[in-house]
Amino acid sequence: MNSQTESEENHLSHTPNVPSEPLTIVIGAGLAGLTCGFELAEKGKPVLVLEAAPYVGGRTANWNEHGMEVESGFHKFIGYYTLLPELLERAGIELNDMLFWEKTMEARHPEAKESGEFGLDVIRAPLKTVLGALGNNSYLTPADKASLISFFAAGFKDYLANPEDLDEISLKDYAERHHVTQQALDRILQPLSSGIFFLPPEQYSSYAFFGLFAPGIPRLHKMRIGAFSGGMTDVMCRPLADAIERLGGTVRTSAPVKSLIVEKESVIGVELENGERLLSANVVVAANIRRSQKLLAEHFSAVSAFQPFFELDAMPHVTAQFELQQPLLAQDRTTFGPGTQLGSFGEQSRTTFRGKDGRTSIILVDPDSLVDLPEEEVWQRTVESLKAIGLNGVDSAMEYRIIRGDENFYRLSPGSEKKRPKQVTPIPGLFLAGDYTKQPFLATMEGAVISGQRAARGILKA
Numbered sequence: 327m328n329s330q331t332e333s334e335e336n337h338l339s340h341t342p343n344v345p346s347e348p349l350t351i352v353i354g355a356g357l358a359g360l361t362c363g364f365e366l367a368e369k370g371k372p373v374l375v376l377e378a379a380p381y382v383g384g385r386t387a388n389w390n391e392h393g394m395e396v397e398s399g400f401h402k403f404i405g406y407y408t409l410l411p412e413l414l415e416r417a418g419i420e421l422n423d424m425l426f427w428e429k430t431m432e433a434r435h436p437e438a439k440e441s442g443e444f445g446l447d448v449i450r451a452p453l454k455t456v457l458g459a460l461g462n463n464s465y466l467t468p469a470d471k472a473s474l475i476s477f478f479a480a481g482f483k484d485y486l487a488n489p490e491d492l493d494e495i496s497l498k499d500y501a502e503r504h505h506v507t508q509q510a511l512d513r514i515l516q517p518l519s520s521g522i523f524f525l526p527p528e529q530y531s532s533y534a535f536f537g538l539f540a541p542g543i544p545r546l547h548k549m550r551i552g553a554f555s556g557g558m559t560d561v562m563c564r565p566l567a568d569a570i571e572r573l574g575g576t577v578r579t580s581a582p583v584k585s586l587i588v589e590k591e592s593v594i595g596v597e598l599e600n601g602e603r604l605l606s607a608n609v610v611v612a613a614n615i616r617r618s619q620k621l622l623a624e625h626f627s628a629v630s631a632f633q634p635f636f637e638l639d640a641m642p643h644v645t646a647q648f649e650l651q652q653p654l655l656a657q658d659r660t661t662f663g664p665g666t667q668l669g670s671f672g673e674q675s676r677t678t679f680r681g682k683d684g685r686t687s688i689i690l691v692d693p694d695s696l697v698d699l700p701e702e703e704v705w706q707r708t709v710e711s712l713k714a715i716g717l718n719g720v721d722s723a724m725e726y727r728i729i730r731g732d733e734n735f736y737r738l739s740p741g742s743e744k745k746r747p748k749q750v751t752p753i754p755g756l757f758l759a760g761d762y763t764k765q766p767f768l769a770t771m772e773g774a775v776i777s778g779q780r781a782a783r784g785i786l787k788a
């Protein structure tokens with residue numbers, strides 16, 4: 327089944343390898359779609375990646391937003407990821423050129439006398455790491471720490487032994503069950519849930535909470551955090567797309583897909599918003615969750631295997647990014663703002679946005695309450711929160727942008743795990759990729775890569 331339309335055949339004939347094997351179309355050039363495209367191209371399979379936006383990267387992207395360079399949001403590369411770095415290496419992208427490794431993290435609470443500092447580099451700064459975990463006496467009392475130790479021990483045990491049960495209980499309820507002190511909940515668990523996946527502990531699945539940290543336990547020596555050394559499209563996703571093209575594949579931007587083409591209950595291609603119809607042997611839907619649900623629902627709303635997926639909820643994300651006359655913070659490192667509207671944030675003028683005098687990116691918590699507010703109001707709340715933790719330097723902000731997305735993430739709330747779909751579907755010719763699909767690394771870059779690789783493996787086996 328390798329019948330492309332005339333226009334598409336013309337398009338592919340510009341690539342080094344004119345396809346002699348069945349074509350795969352991948353919808354979406356986020357990390358999942360790019361990974362799938364790369365894996366197939368590396369095996370010599372013809373692949374065409376179609377991206378709606380004018381740039382590749384999806385949620386790991388940077389672009390110019392009305393005159394200011396912005397990113398999809400504040401991102402950290404966790405040192406225990408394995409498949410993402412291995413993929414980048416095969417694509418010729420040097421990890422140490424792409425990242426700056428951070429040595430410490432910080433948490434600032436409006437009511438704490440001092441901020442908490444936590445070491446990250448077990449191998450290179452072991453003393454600081456251990457002191458960070460056990461120290462911070464003005465941030466956490468010995469009782470807070472003791473309650474956290476037994477909570478984490480129980481959680482990691484349940485993560486391995488009873489993952490389904492763990493996904494039925496919110497982080498707040500699980501913390502209460504294990505007698506975590508209120509202060510430890512407010513100052514440690516709240517930033518580690520809201521700061522990372524935006525949701526407050528009462529809405530956050532305990533499975534998602536422990537699932538993010540569990541893979542790090544056997545790889546504790548790899549537990550460090552990397553900041554990008556440039557915009558994520560520039561240093562990661564565009565080079566990955568270039569690698570696909572060097573291998574004979576094609577990546578088209580500004581090419582939004584309107585619908586799947588289905589014949590005799592098999593997917594045989596896609597129709598673009600501009601009316602172009604492209605036929606292929608396989609289609610990988612690697613769009614964000616809501617768009618993927620819509621593409622599937624148009625043809626397969628009655629397929630019972632997809633019903634849980636159609637019920638999987640999505641959540642928005644909201645970020646504030648701004649440029650200042652001088653750095654807001656003394657170091658470029660991950661900072662949490664528990665007790666405020668600030669999830670995780672960081673100064674970036676020495677790392678991701680070098681060349682700026684001051685540059686900060688913030689993930690805001692409780693995005694449901696912010697996603698529809700006017701930009702000025704979101705900015706006002708951001709400024710108030712920064713001042714509440716002593717960061718008055720925000721007054722020198724010259725430009726700001728509020729960057730938000732309303733349907734990109736699956737909601738990491740209790741009960742979501744069993745609704746996540748597998749990458750290989752019961753429909754001939756149809757595969758799924760995306761962080762929301764079933765894989766152990768939740769809504770992360772590593773998870774997106776795993777999903778893309780599983781979709782590619784499904785195609786290679788079919």
Ligand SMILES: Cc1cc2nc3c(=O)[nH]c(=O)nc-3n(C[C@H](O)[C@H](O)[C@H](O)COP(=O)(O)OP(=O)(O)OC[C@H]3O[C@@H](n4cnc5c(N)ncnc54)[C@H](O)[C@@H]3O)c2cc1C
Binds near residue numbers: 759
């Ligand atoms: C603010 C923020 C902070 C984050 N922080 C971290 C972090 O610190 N560490 C970490 O590991 N992960 C982090 N993540 C998560 C990480 O970015 C995602 O898990 C990952 O990028 C998801 O990749 P994906 O390919 O599954 O989806 P996406 O990146 O969403 O890609 C989907 C692509 O499909 C395209 N598309 C949609 N519809 C169509 C259509 N009809 N036709 C063609 N194309 C279409 C979209 O434009 C998009 O490019 C963060 C995400 C955000 C937003």
